[in-house]
Amino acid sequence: MGWSKEEGTQALEGLRVIDLSQIYAGPYATKLLADMGAEIIRVECAARSGRGGALPRMKPGGAFGSSFPDGDTGERSYNRFAYYNEVNRNKYAITLDLSQPHGVEVFKRLVRISDVVVENFTPRVMRNLGLDYPVLKETNTRIVMISLSGYGQDGSYRDYVAYGEGIEAMVGLSQLTSYPDGEPLKPGVAYADATSGLHAAFAILAALRYRRLTGRGQYIDLAMREAVTPIIGEAIMDYSVNERVASPMGNHHPSMAPHGCYRSRGEDRWVVIAISSDEEWRSFCHVMGDPPWTKSEKFATLSGRLASQDELDRLIEGWTSQYDHIELTNMLQRSGIKAGAVLDIEELAHDPHLRERGFFEELSHPEAGTHLYPGLSWRMSRTSGRLRLPAPCFGEHNDYVFGELLGMSKEEALRLAEEGVTAKEPLPFSPLGEGSEMEA
Amino acid sequence: MPDQALSGLVVLDLSENISGPYCTKLLADYGAEVIKIEKPVLGDTSRSIGPFPDDQPDPERSGLFLFLNTNKRSITLNLESESGTEIFKILVNGVDILVENFQPGAMAGLGLDYETLAETNPALIMTSISCFGQWGPYRDWDGPDIVAQAMGGLMGLTGEADREPLKLPGSQAEFQAGLNAAVATLSALYFRDETGEGQHIDVSAQEAVASILEASVTMYSYSGFVRRRTGSRHHLQCPSRVMRTKDGFIHVQAGANWDHFATYLETPQLMEPRLASILRYHYADEVEGLIQPWLEKHEAREVFSTGQEWRIPFARVLGIDELVTDPQYEARGFFQHIDHPVAGRLIYPGAPFRMSETPPQVCRAPLLGEHNEEVYIGVLGLNKEDLARLRENGVV
Numbered sequence: 001m002g003w004s005k006e007e008g009t010q011a012l013e014g015l016r017v018i019d020l021s022q023i024y025a026g027p028y029a030t031k032l033l034a035d036m037g038a039e040i041i042r043v044e045c046a047a048r049s050g051r052g053g054a055l056p057r058m059k060p061g062g063a064f065g066s067s068f069p070d071g072d073t074g075e076r077s078y079n080r081f082a083y084y085n086e087v088n089r090n091k092y093a094i095t096l097d098l099s100q101p102h103g104v105e106v107f108k109r110l111v112r113i114s115d116v117v118v119e120n121f122t123p124r125v126m127r128n129l130g131l132d133y134p135v136l137k138e139t140n141t142r143i144v145m146i147s148l149s150g151y152g153q154d155g156s157y158r159d160y161v162a163y164g165e166g167i168e169a170m171v172g173l174s175q176l177t178s179y180p181d182g183e184p185l186k187p188g189v190a191y192a193d194a195t196s197g198l199h200a201a202f203a204i205l206a207a208l209r210y211r212r213l214t215g216r217g218q219y220i221d222l223a224m225r226e227a228v229t230p231i232i233g234e235a236i237m238d239y240s241v242n243e244r245v246a247s248p249m250g251n252h253h254p255s256m257a258p259h260g261c262y263r264s265r266g267e268d269r270w271v272v273i274a275i276s277s278d279e280e281w282r283s284f285c286h287v288m289g290d291p292p293w294t295k296s297e298k299f300a301t302l303s304g305r306l307a308s309q310d311e312l313d314r315l316i317e318g319w320t321s322q323y324d325h326i327e328l329t330n331m332l333q334r335s336g337i338k339a340g341a342v343l344d345i346e347e348l349a350h351d352p353h354l355r356e357r358g359f360f361e362e363l364s365h366p367e368a369g370t371h372l373y374p375g376l377s378w379r380m381s382r383t384s385g386r387l388r389l390p391a392p393c394f395g396e397h398n399d400y401v402f403g404e405l406l407g408m409s410k411e412e413a414l415r416l417a418e419e420g421v422t423a424k425e426p427l428p429f430s431p432l433g434e435g436s437e438m439e440a
Numbered sequence: 441m442p443d444q445a446l447s448g449l450v451v452l453d454l455s456e457n458i459s460g461p462y463c464t465k466l467l468a469d470y471g472a473e474v475i476k477i478e479k480p481v482l483g484d485t486s487r488s489i490g491p492f493p494d495d496q497p498d499p500e501r502s503g504l505f506l507f508l509n510t511n512k513r514s515i516t517l518n519l520e521s522e523s524g525t526e527i528f529k530i531l532v533n534g535v536d537i538l539v540e541n542f543q544p545g546a547m548a549g550l551g552l553d554y555e556t557l558a559e560t561n562p563a564l565i566m567t568s569i570s571c572f573g574q575w576g577p578y579r580d581w582d583g584p585d586i587v588a589q590a591m592g593g594l595m596g597l598t599g600e601a602d603r604e605p606l607k608l609p610g611s612q613a614e615f616q617a618g619l620n621a622a623v624a625t626l627s628a629l630y631f632r633d634e635t636g637e638g639q640h641i642d643v644s645a646q647e648a649v650a651s652i653l654e655a656s657v658t659m660y661s662y663s664g665f666v667r668r669r670t671g672s673r674h675h676l677q678c679p680s681r682v683m684r685t686k687d688g689f690i691h692v693q694a695g696a697n698w699d700h701f702a703t704y705l706e707t708p709q710l711m712e713p714r715l716a717s718i719l720r721y722h723y724a725d726e727v728e729g730l731i732q733p734w735l736e737k738h739e740a741r742e743v744f745s746t747g748q749e750w751r752i753p754f755a756r757v758l759g760i761d762e763l764v765t766d767p768q769y770e771a772r773g774f775f776q777h778i779d780h781p782v783a784g785r786l787i788y789p790g791a792p793f794r795m796s797e798t799p800p801q802v803c804r805a806p807l808l809g810e811h812n813e814e815v816y817i818g819v820l821g822l823n824k825e826d827l828a829r830l831r832e833n834g835v836v
Contacts, residue, residue: 014634024654060718063667063675066659067659085658154772165755166755169756169758172763174672179603182600185671187594189598189656195615195619206445206470206798210442210445210447213448216797219796220793222792222793226774226792227792234507235610237491237786239760242495250606250607251606255490259586261590261605272595276584333578338584339587340581340583341590345659349660349661353578353646356576377648377651378621378624378643379573381640
């Protein structure tokens with residue numbers, strides 16, 4: 001059996017998920033399910049598109065501008081936004097305004113034929129819409145509903161607004177992501193969102209297993225803050241056993257030395273090296289050509305190397321800075337030394353290993369063009385698939401979902417449009433999240 | 441009726457350190473029966489890593505091991521002995537899931553590759569976790585966490601622009617690999633419950649990390665933009681960064697309403713059209729410069745709570761000691777107190793999510809080989825003499 005990517009049955013075929021979630025954490029969870037073959041139906045509306053709204057055509061420049069193909073927001077910016085298009089591939093999208101009674105009624109029809117509902121509003125929103133779990137359960141006792149929120153559905157912070165970056169601060173991750181002599185920084189990407197999304201996907205699949213055995217759905221309350229806390233478990237356990245408050249270690253490690261990030265040849269090029277035993281240290285010295293400084297007694301043992309790490313780092317950098325970071329990685333790994341080039345985004349996209357594994361895949365999107373996206377996060381020997389669908393355009397699957405899945409008459413679909421329950425395009429853009437109740 | 445989400449599921453766990461054990465911890469905490477196979481004498485490598493009380497190594501007191509192995513049973517087995525692999529093959533026939541995180545090829549070297557195991561247990565789901573995956577040019581390369589963070593693209597995006605790239609604290613690539621493995625395993629279980637067919641899963645820590653770089657590679661493909669590290673400042677939201685207050689740090693973001701933000705901060709200059717526009721990220725230094733003096737006159741705790749009244753998503757930069765006494769964690773009973781016969785009563789991070797029908801289990805990590813008799817005699821049907829012989833020969 002190989003690791004075929006041929007088209008075939010996918011692991012989650014037949015699973016239908018309604019996705020009300022916005023921005024990143026919730027959409028990341030449904031991305032994982034979508035990639036495994038689940039049918040994800042995103043429910044969006046003009047005020048809450050999850051796409052940032054409609055921007056005037058422009059070339060805004062900077063990182064934000066670069067999130068549109070060729071830096072151009074285009075005619076319909078909301079179909080061209082990299083953040084949306086990456087995480088919503090393999091999904092369908094409809095428009096439905098849940099603040100209108102007709103919208104709620106159609107939504108309930110959809111709940112009747114679905115398995116899972118995912119949402120990440122602040123806790124009061126679903127209740128205010130009249131669509132909290134007790135209501136959905138009445139509509140479909142088998143439904144699994146998951147709410148992702150910043151701080152959870154109860155407790156004094158329940159209504160607090162939170163985005164992933166803030167959650168990183170609130171779990172101690174920002175404080176620890178720092179140089180030992182520096183101020184708190186934070187992970188360079190929205191780390192809490194993805195981590196919460198992964199836990200959410202696990203939660204959904206666990207609830208579906210229970211439903212398979214019992215026929216019963218259930219409600220999952222995922223506080224992003226609680227989902228992110230376990231991954232700094234080592235630091236929490238250190239406090240637990242020693243009442244020691246972890247301080248930032250930068251690139252150092254409590255029981256490996258050298259363990260760091262070293263400048264190599266070229267502009268902003270770096271390699272990491274991690275030595276976990278005295279034996280590895282000796283082979284590393286050998287690869288460096290056994291320069292005289294490596295003979296120093298104080299570097300012979302782990303405790304000695306830990307005690308003089310800063311000096312050691314400078315000496316190692318004297319060697320690494322003569323070489324290309326990729327060349328160093330090849331040289332060191334071939335000698336059994338644990339090392340890796342710090343790949344920048346361009347290098348990552350062209351990394352030969354990821355390329356051979358087919359990790360990045362091309363998708364053609366009708367409004368964004370043909371581009372490379374990160375593919376499946378893992379491989380399965382029997383059910384692996386490819387990225388099948390580009391991210392949906394706004395309202396692209398109204399006909400399919402209303403007509404084919406719900407068997408709605410053309411007249412009713414027309415009426416939904418007239419009533420403004422469905423929409424042709426999002427409201428004009430306002431800065432990230434403005435004018436909506438979308439959080440987390 | 442099962443009382444937990446994953447009740448009835450049997451998992452054989454050959455993995456050690458962090459990635460595999462976090463995957464099986466999730467399975468175990470939500471009800472699966474996880475039998476952890478450890479090397480005789482030494483056990484899981486995390487037993488020798490710590491943190492230990494007073495930094496005194498003791499295989500039954502490693503905080504990392506205790507945390508990652510709740511709700512599991514432990515047996516010892518030497519897979520490098522012939523009778524060890526024979527016993528393993530019998531055990532594997534009775535389980536739903538096998539998780540391992542050896543170097544790729546190591547299982548095949550023991551004659552325990554997926555194809556061999558699936559011959560007698562075709563419904564088996566085998567989840568393999570490694571730094572670079574089971575195939576491809578880097579397959580045999582090895583790395584602890586920092587290598588996967590570097591080669592997965594995360595490290596290059598973290599840290600100050602004018603300093604060296606910074607790794608995330610602890611072992612984040614390992615946790616990401618474990619999390620992906622857990623989701624992948626339950627996806628395979630869903631398929632198996634539909635079709636009866638098991639399969640082999642290949643999780644690479646490098647790919648787990650490369651999957652969560654926001655839209656960085658997509659943006660590169662869209663416009664040629666190569667994202668680089670920008671300290672604590674988000675590369676396209678403004679403001680979004682850690683900032684200093686009178687007495688500590690907070691994370692600053694404006695939230696849904698710029699007008700509220702400017703009013704709350706008593707900084708009307710922020711309402712200048714250029715800065716009220718979504719294009720204000722071009723003037724990030726100026727925006728932050730306007731905010732900073734106000735923040736330095738106020739305490740972090742106060743900004744956090746009064747700002748939230750205005751629905752501004754401020755967050756405090758907390759240290760670990762501030763977590764365990766935090767009122768919200770406390771109100772939700774997040775942290776757990778678990779007794780252990782050797783390590784005593786300790787505080788543990790609790791469940792990452794709550795389920796209305798099936799609350800997670802809370803049971804301590806096992807002692808090394810604690811369940812040998814229960815599993816070898818009770819499950820496999822060996823007698824006491826057999827077990828004694830295996831012990832003498834160093835198999836158990």
